[in-house]
Amino acid sequence: EDQVTQSPEALRLQEGESSSLNCSYTVSGLRGLFWYRQDPGKGPEFLFTLYSAGEEKEKERLKATLTKKESFLHITAPKPEDSATYLCAVQEGSGYALNFGKGTSLLVTP
Amino acid sequence: DVKVTQSSRYLVKRTGEKVFLECVQDMDHENMFWYRQDPGLGLRLIYFSYDVKMKEKGDIPEGYSVSREKKERFSLILESASTNQTSMYLCASSLLYEKVDEQFFGPGTRLTVL
Numbered sequence: 001e002d003q004v005t006q007s008p009e010a011l012r013l014q015e016g017e018s019s020s021l022n023c024s025y026t027v028s029g030l031r032g033l034f035w036y037r038q039d040p041g042k043g044p045e046f047l048f049t050l051y052s053a054g055e056e057k058e059k060e061r062l063k064a065t066l067t068k069k070e071s072f073l074h075i076t077a078p079k080p081e082d083s084a085t086y087l088c089a090v091q092e093g094s095g096y097a098l099n100f101g102k103g104t105s106l107l108v109t110p
Numbered sequence: 111d112v113k114v115t116q117s118s119r120y121l122v123k124r125t126g127e128k129v130f131l132e133c134v135q136d137m138d139h140e141n142m143f144w145y146r147q148d149p150g151l152g153l154r155l156i157y158f159s160y161d162v163k164m165k166e167k168g169d170i171p172e173g174y175s176v177s178r179e180k181k182e183r184f185s186l187i188l189e190s191a192s193t194n195q196t197s198m199y200l201c202a203s204s205l206l207y208e209k210v211d212e213q214f215f216g217p218g219t220r221l222t223v224l
Contacts, residue, residue: 043114097143097155098153
């Protein structure tokens, strides 16, 4: 059973059409939840770390929020350059490693 | 800025060859990781290292080994490459075990095994 589930798998938006990506997790003892952006053929690029329920972080058109069971990545008035795959990952307990979801592929059309 | 570099962007090898993938980070990070990324499966952890000469198996270590002789360098070794090891390989590093820290990724190596 996946510990990290992202939805939707793919999302197509018109430029300026705001939306949210979801990341639900079932780990116990969450140490941190991470959001990454990945462009085709490249390594993931770090966006945000969230540590506790209620926390929010923003960067340009992106805002990440965290509850006890899920995280949302809100995209406000997206532009075509926001097109990418967005990955969510969790770090739990005393572990070093990140457990990744399968990602949401976002396409923003002009 | 943290920089993680990988020795090759693209690599083509034959079945049975021994393959070395190298990763170097320039920010004195303690932890280094090797992942593979496949369509529909996401990123899966192969091995990680939390100190020089220390290593731990990840979720899918079979068919792989690693080496960390220097703090900045972490190598992934495919002892005898097989076609099911065709994949994108990603190296990452992070600062300290004690700290919840983001991992910084390299650009990836796309390996094809024929």
